[in-house]
Amino acid sequence: MSMLLKRPPARIAIGLVVPVLILFWWQAQSQAGGARALAFVPLGSVATAFAELAGSGQLLDDALATLSRAVTGLLLGGIAGVTLGVVMATSRLVDRLVGPLYHAIRQVPLLGWLPLIGLWLGNGDGAKLLIVSLAAFYPTVLNSYEGITHVEKRYLDVGRIYGFTSVQRFRLILLPAALPLILTGVTQALAFAWIATIGTEILLGSGSGLGAAMGLAQAQQRMDVILVAILVTALLGFTLNDLFARLRGHLLRWQGASA
Amino acid sequence: MMARPIPAFIPALAPPLLLIGAWQAASATGLFPAQVLVPPSEVMRTLASLAVNGELSAHLGQSLFRLVFGFAIGATAGLAFGAALALSKWIEALFSPLFLAVRQVPVLAFVPVLVLLLGIEEGFKITIVAVAAFFPVALATFDGVRGVPKAWFEVARVYRTPLVPFVARILVPATVPPVLTGLRIALTRAWLVLVAAELLAADSGIGQMMEMGRQMFRIDVVLAGVIVSGLIGFALDRGAKWIERRATRWRTA
Amino acid sequence: MTAQSRISPTPPPAAPRSASGALTISSLSKSFTIDGKPLPVLDGIDLTLRPGEFVSIVGASGCGKSTLLRLIVGLDTDYSGEIRLDGQRIATTSLDRGIVFQDHRLFPWMTLEENVGLALLNTDIPKDRRAQIVADHIALVNLSGFEKAYPHQLSGGMAQRAAIARALVTEPKLLLLDEPLGALDALTRVHVQKELQRIWMAQRSTMLMVTHDVEEALYLGDRVIVMSPNPGRIRRIVEVDLPHPRDRSSPVLHRLRDEILTELTGAPDPANLVRFPGTEER
Structure with missing residues (x-):
């Protein structure tokens, strides 16, 4: 029996057993009628909803809106985060001054800022972008700080021997040595920014975006539309992650197989 | 010989105090309407009155009840699932593709699905907290159990150690540190998701308190909620780290 | 720290020679502070390297060999005494x-x-x-x-x-080598030793190498400085009067190696006695 597990096609087939069973169960629920039929929409209607949304261009619009929000927030929050992390790691004064404030603010659950930001900025794109940027900001600060403070002294000694200026020291030693951890921070930032994008879109429920589409579909009790949006969200999230992992691999190609 | 060093907390306290001072001063100018900026003293007064009239403890009690209940369910399920996935090749083959696919979905995207399936009552909030806790715990448990050196399993086989002592004496102690880290991450994640869920759909809880504050343009109530949710987040993280340190002390001792 | 500066008995800088790279170390002492107490690591080191010379330093762990090199290269400037390169006092790192x-x-x-x-x-x-x-x-x-x-x-x-x-x-006028081959396996080591000798002969800058391999020290060095630990002092200086490139199996090297090992350990290491003559060059 366990021989089966060693054959790739068999493994794929085994992996499909549970999802297929769930789909059958779901389909059965949808035909049971009554109150449950509202939630358990027939699978056929999910496909129809997909075709409809994709055909009208609605799905593409929403996907692009979500994607650009997530990427813009990642860039804004990531750049600010790496900058602050690096400055905190190189300046004791800034570390002492800003560090405690950063750690205090970070304790508030990210989306807990929404009511406050909603009051200040309304529930438009500005408010969403601020939350998404904040989501990307936290992990990049932390990891850049760790990365810079943990650069090995033996490398800094080499810089001293060859008379590096402080700019050279930063550009040729500190930054590349910290890069693996900085990129770990950006990887986390990507995941958080993605969650924050979907979350703010659902919660603020205005404008376009996959989350807004889910929120609207919930109000209209359209489970088929929700499922389509979730499917696209998962695929996009996976793709973003994969693309970034490749970029990271390229930037860290000097680490070799050990990394 | 040495100048007495300035205690570390003085510069640490300076920026928050400055910020609060500037905030108080800015609101005293009267340039900002009360829907945009209220002085910190006002926020503190609101916080105090919410605490005294019992409103705060009612909201907090609701939120913490949901958190504890949902987290307990999600973490238990995550532990069992992660361990099963790591120990049995068959369970791994059957469930890991589905698990990996579902993991791609941001937890908050389950909110609309669960609202349609369960309504917006307690069941929904507890479920979303449980889902939020499930994934990090399952993943950490899987990694933890897989991280147990193969040699230990072989030793157990050589000595024919029965299953129960094997689990209790070898498997559990070896996997405790990574699992505790997973539980801590799951706890803060669960708190985040709960506050978000309460903002969206609830008749009580810290999140709902903030959302009501927003709808009534009571920025003092919103800020009181921000402070309380931050303090809870801090306490959860610190508490979990404390337990983590105590439970893993044997490793260094 | 007793960083008293005293007038060192260094002779005036030698007249410029055709090659530069003369290192003069006089009355050099260095201590670290451990738990508030000074712990001497180098004590009264006097040493002069001629331009273009290859000098090896051997000694047990803790004799301050690596500390000495950190001082000469200028990564650590907290010491008493004098280190001069071509007459110039060393105060920081330099491309020299x-x-x-x-x-x-x-x-x-x-x-x-x-x-x-x-x-x-x-x-x-x-x-x-x-x-x-x-x-x-x-x-x-x-x-x-x-x-x-x-x-x-x-x-x-x-x-x-x-x-x-x-x-x-x-x-550089002076190249410092801090156990440069210490992390290599035995065969690679022999190979890189030969390389190092060839490079030195091609380049002819002054080289100062720290090692705990006595054979390596003798094979490469014009002189071998034997140091004793706690605190690090120069115990003996051995002249190796053989032209380069050298033959690893030379009886002179063999004899000097036994002498130095006796000096360092009290008795020649029998394992080394057996192995050394059989060592073959690639």
């Missing part, structure tokens, strides 16, 4: 003095070429000539063809040779 560490310390994020080139960043060599100089030094250590390789793609011996190229590319 190169160093090779036991760990190669190539930057993992740079290619071999970039690693060697970084030593030239702050020299006044014109930019268009730098590439040629880097290529020449990579060729000197027999690594041509590996210019674009990252350190993780190089073997231990290759990485150490690359580190030697980086240290030599600025044409």
